[in-house]
Amino acid sequence: MASEIGATDAASSEPQARHVIYCGVCSLPPEYCEFGGTAKKCKDWLEKNHPDLHEKLYSEEAVAATLSTLSLEAQKRAAKDSQKKEAKAAAAEAKAAETKAQAQILIKRVERNKRKYVTAVSGLEAHGMDLKKVAKEWGKKFATGSSVTKTASGGEEVVVQGDNSDEIFDWVVDVAGVPEANVDCIEDKKKKGA
Amino acid sequence: MFKKDITPGAKSKVKSSVQRAIRTKITETYPLLAPHIDEIIPKKSQLDSLKLPDRVTLYALDSHPLFYQHMDDPITPHLRTVHQFPAAFPRIRIDRGAIRFVLSGATLMAPGLTSAGGRLPSGTNATTDKDDGEEEGEEEKRYGGRDLEEGEVVVVEAEGKEEACMIGQLRVGTREIKEKKKGVVIDAGHYLGDGLWRIELD
Numbered sequence: 001m002a003s004e005i006g007a008t009d010a011a012s013s014e015p016q017a018r019h020v021i022y023c024g025v026c027s028l029p030p031e032y033c034e035f036g037g038t039a040k041k042c043k044d045w046l047e048k049n050h051p052d053l054h055e056k057l058y059s060e061e062a063v064a065a066t067l068s069t070l071s072l073e074a075q076k077r078a079a080k081d082s083q084k085k086e087a088k089a090a091a092a093e094a095k096a097a098e099t100k101a102q103a104q105i106l107i108k109r110v111e112r113n114k115r116k117y118v119t120a121v122s123g124l125e126a127h128g129m130d131l132k133k134v135a136k137e138w139g140k141k142f143a144t145g146s147s148v149t150k151t152a153s154g155g156e157e158v159v160v161q162g163d164n165s166d167e168i169f170d171w172v173v174d175v176a177g178v179p180e181a182n183v184d185c186i187e188d189k190k191k192k193g194a
Numbered sequence: 195m196f197k198k199d200i201t202p203g204a205k206s207k208v209k210s211s212v213q214r215a216i217r218t219k220i221t222e223t224y225p226l227l228a229p230h231i232d233e234i235i236p237k238k239s240q241l242d243s244l245k246l247p248d249r250v251t252l253y254a255l256d257s258h259p260l261f262y263q264h265m266d267d268p269i270t271p272h273l274r275t276v277h278q279f280p281a282a283f284p285r286i287r288i289d290r291g292a293i294r295f296v297l298s299g300a301t302l303m304a305p306g307l308t309s310a311g312g313r314l315p316s317g318t319n320a321t322t323d324k325d326d327g328e329e330e331g332e333e334e335k336r337y338g339g340r341d342l343e344e345g346e347v348v349v350v351e352a353e354g355k356e357e358a359c360m361i362g363q364l365r366v367g368t369r370e371i372k373e374k375k376k377g378v379v380i381d382a383g384h385y386l387g388d389g390l391w392r393i394e395l396d
């Protein structure tokens with residue numbers, strides 16, 4: 001760590017705020033992770049990221065000390081409660097994974113005028129992507145207009161100016177890590193003279 | 195009050211005169227926080243105010259929530275602000291058994307405070323900054339000697355835990371809690387993991 005000697009003026013005093021570590025999984029101070037539904041994941045995260053704090057909270061003595069303050073009856077109830085919470089969290093996670101596995105991303109090339117295209121991409125949100133951020137990134141990457149647009153069905157999609165279907169397909173698969181089977185490319189041709 | 199997820203409303207910049215008034219209000223409500231106010235809300239900073247549901251206003255700096263206020267209730271620190279300066283607020287402590295109820299949004303009841311694991315101010319009126327009693331224990335200092343009044347904002351700590359888990363307005367004074375040992379103590383607090391804790395301002 002860097003030395004504590006400040007090179008700047010001494011007029012501004014040292015910050016007094018305590019710096020508290022928060023769990024990267026459930027966002028609470030790690031000593032409260034046991035009350036959430038993700039206790040196991042939280043523990044693993046802490047061991048990896050703050051081993052000293054992990055040692056302090058999960059050592060045998062620490063666990064024994066906290067348990068001794070509860071009556072046997074209360075311990076049982078608390079254990080049952082946290083089991084329930086964990087089962088609930090696991091079920092929710094499994095369900096989320098399943099919907100994600102089935103969620104299809106649709107890359108649609110739409111002909112606007114003769115030889116002018118836009119590319120409309122829907123279904124990104126089901127794969128955990130933030131549409132606004134994606135639109136911004138594509139705008140930069142393809143040096144073109146790119147925005148989030150409401151669809152007729154009430155959802156939202158990212159619309160990119162120009163035909164960028166192939167590049168977008170590659171990005172979705174390579175950068176965002178979506179399985180190829182979950183991405184469709186289609187063409188939406190306007191009927192002539194329509 | 196924040197049991198559900200919160201989608202913050204429109205954000206607006208706080209006028210500098212209003213920001214000064216907010217700083218004053220904070221230091222009047224929490225005198226022990228006064229030495230730190232420049233660190234929490236630097237003089238040249240730009241506070242944002244956001245409308246939350248149920249007529250709550252949230253004050254934030256660089257997308258970090260700092261304080262909130264429900265109508266004319268006292269301005270109240272976000273729990274992350276409490277964690278930064280825990281000694282600046284009056285504190286009480288619940289026993290371990292009450293933690294999971296508080297964290298699921300239940301009303302805080304007196305027995306969680308009057309049991310063996312709970313702590314309340316001693317009520318001996320000893321001011322915490324006078325230390326003529328060298329024997330005065332660490333805990334005695336932490337929870338103070340002055341009984342707290344109904345309506346005061348109090349930080350709720352927990353047996354065996356370092357950090358506070360809740361903050362809210364007392365529905366009854368701490369003397370009455372000790373006498374009756376039952377009833378509602380805090381019914382609309384802000385607690386770890388609630389909507390206000392998880393709010394995203396970006």
Ligand SMILES: [Zn+2]
Nearest residue numbers: 023026033042
């Ligand atoms: Zn956690």
